[in-house]
Structures are given as C-alpha cells and as structure tokens.
Amino acid sequence: MKITKETVRDKQGYRLHILPTTKYKTVSIVAKFKAPLKREGITERALLPHVLHKATNNHPNVRLLQSALEDLYGTGFSSDGSKKGENHVLSFRMEVVNESYLNESEPILEKALNIFHDVLFNPKVVDNGFDEAIVKREKQTLEQKITSIKDDKMSYANLRLIDNMCEEEPYSLHVHGYLEDLKKITAKSLYEHYLGMIENDVLDVYVIGGVDEAGIEALSDQTFTRVNSDNQGEHLESEPFHPTESKEIVEREEVNQGKLHIGYRTHIKFGDDDYYALQIFNGLFGGFPSSKLFMNVREKHSLAYYAASRFESHKGLLLVFSGVDPKDYNQAKSIILDQMEAMKQGDFSDEQVTDAKEQVVNQLQETMDNANGLIEVLYHQMLSGSTIQSEELMENIRNVTKEDVVKVAEKIELDTIYFLTSQEGGDE
Structure with missing residues (x-):
C-alpha cells in the first residue's frame, strides 16, 4: 500500500525510498536492516544498535560523536x-534540520549523512573487534533492560503469553535477546556478527522532508x-497455524495484581483484504475506551x-x-x-461501527502526520x-460494514489463556 508520493529505487546494496514534502521543518532519514x-x-543483533551509535573511527567516543x-x-x-x-x-x-530554514549555506544534511555513514559502516574498531569498554558498558545496559522486563509485570505477562502461544515459531524469540547469550558475547564476536549483518541483511532507507530527489x-x-x-536477503513469512485446542496456563510470581492475557489467531495480516475490517473489529472489541472489553470487564463489572x-x-x-484481582480470575x-462470542454473533450496532471507523481513520491520519510514523506505515506496506x-x-476503512466485522470475528481462534498471579489456584 503506497501512502504518499514515494519514489522507490533499487540501489547497490540497499533500496531507497524518497518522500519529498514541505510539511516538516526537518529531514528524517531511517535505515532499516531486516533479517529472519x-x-x-x-542477542548480538539486540546489542549492535547500541554499540554502533556510541563511537566511530572518526568520532572515537560517545562525547565526540x-x-x-x-x-x-x-x-x-x-x-x-x-x-x-x-x-x-x-x-x-536521524532527524536533521532542513537547510532551507537556515540563513547560511552550510551543507548540514551532507555532514549529517557522513556521520550516519560512519555509525553504520565505519564504527570504532580495535584489533578486529569493537571497543571493549563500549561493549562491556552496553552489555550491562542491555542486561538491565532484559531483567527489568520481569519487574514490569504487564510486559512480562505478555512475553510469557507469546512464549507459550508461539512456542515452536520464530515469533516467540525475545527481541532484546537472552542473558545466557549476552554473557558470552565479546568485542570480537560482536564485530564478526556485525560484518555478517552489514553484508547479508536487507536494507531499506527512507528519506522524508524538503529534499531535492536527485541531490538526496x-x-x-x-x-x-x-x-x-x-x-x-531471506524474508520469513508466517506460516498459518490453527490451534487444535486452546491452552490455559497459570504461573505464579510475586504480583500485586493478577495479569490475565489472552492470545487469539486472526489469520489476517497487513495487506489482506480483511485487514481493514480487522482494524474496526479491534476498535470495537478492545482497542478504544468505548470497546466491549473496557465497558464490560472494567466499567460494568469492575473486574479489571x-x-x-x-x-x-x-x-x-x-x-x-x-x-x-486473583479471586476474580x-x-x-x-x-x-463472552465478548469475543458477542462479536462473532454481531452483538454491536451500525452506529458503533461508524464511530470505530472514524476513530481508526483519525489514528491513522495522526500517525501519518508524523514523519517517523509515516515511514513505519510505509515500511509495513512494503513488507x-x-x-x-x-x-x-x-x-477502504470507511467502507467496512458490520457484516465484514462479523466475518473477521468468525475467523478468529482462541489459542492461549495466560494468567500471572501470586495466589495458589489463581481463582480462589
């Protein structure tokens, strides 16, 4: 789905997306490296972005960079x-000021892109490895990030839901990596992994702002x-998965509040014809404050x-x-x-569908009003x-009907119910 007048060119080792617009006072440049x-x-991939933008050969420490x-x-x-x-x-x-707003003729964008190049392709290297002090420091930071997920019980419950729901699928892998792998990473081994990423990842570069196409x-x-x-490089497509039966998992941790997270399979992905109706379905089901989940579970029954x-x-x-509360599990x-069943039965009005459509359109317009948000939408489309x-x-969003939403609801299958609680039995 092409959202705006976007020029796409296949270049040597990367794909360039140019979006000229005078809407912003800055120029946004985003480089996206993709691998299965x-x-x-x-874990190396999770660590690399943080190491790369701490120092380059031309700016050998974080202060100079x-x-x-x-x-x-x-x-x-x-x-x-x-x-x-x-x-x-x-x-x-990278976000850099648009030169046309400056009184001087300094090539700000060119200088900024020189730094961008250094970060990606000319990082600080010592004896065929990254700077050991930087790697050590960033490993500590990533370790804190990984361990802190357990302290944020909502994030942790979501992590455990995906662990169990997608157990045999690549999607279950943790985006921040694993502590047991982190401990083994050295400055040299990380640099070797970086060289593989630079050569093998699929690279898309987006430039949006007041730019001359030929110049940029x-x-x-x-x-x-x-x-x-x-x-x-390789692109992994999600294989269709139909659960033979749903799973129910209760785990115990010291929590003040039970976390009840539920995973469903929609069998609908970005770019599918039903995707627009799925957006409306989610708005009606649990995406907005007027949704069934919010109104029935939280407001009506005060259970959440x-x-x-x-x-x-x-x-x-x-x-x-x-x-x-654990006793209300x-x-x-x-x-x-029951709310999912109500959606399958069409237990919602045409007026609610209309309201949800306007909210979805407003959300999308708000996202696309922001340069980075627009780039994310375009990247979704490209994938x-x-x-x-x-x-x-x-x-297409405004054309979604109540019947379309019911059709989407009927496709959705319950996969996993996950409850994180500190109470024995979970429902006492």
Missing part, C-alpha cells in the same frame, strides 16, 4: 530493534551503498484495572491484556471470552507487498 528471526545471533551531532543544529540520532512477523528489524533514525539520491549513494551486498486488545499486523495475532476470563493510495486506504 533466529535464536542464534538474536554526540558533540558532532549537536554541532549540526542538534541533529538527533536513535536506534532500536523490533519484530515484524517472523523477521527482526534494526532501525537507525546522490548523497544516499555515498552514505548507504554496500558493494558486497545484493540486498536479496485495565482491559484492552491489540493485533500484530505481520503475524496474525490478537492479544488481550487485563489486570485483575474465572469471572473475568468468562466475560472476556506486505501491496500498493494503495492514502485516499483509497481511508476509503
């Missing part, structure tokens, strides 16, 4: 990792060209501190989150399952392999 989710190497960015009118740089279906995506983002194409070639890569749902666009999952579970203009996208 695999247990081997996922940060100072160089600050000198370019406070150019911002960030990085992270995420799962898109069965694929692991590392994103590097030339600058991008200087910045992102990979002479040893054909940019044809929160109750909501979201869907995973490239994996075909629908996830329900709720925080409940069975009742809360029954009411959540799905389908093309549609923004006006048609909005129209």
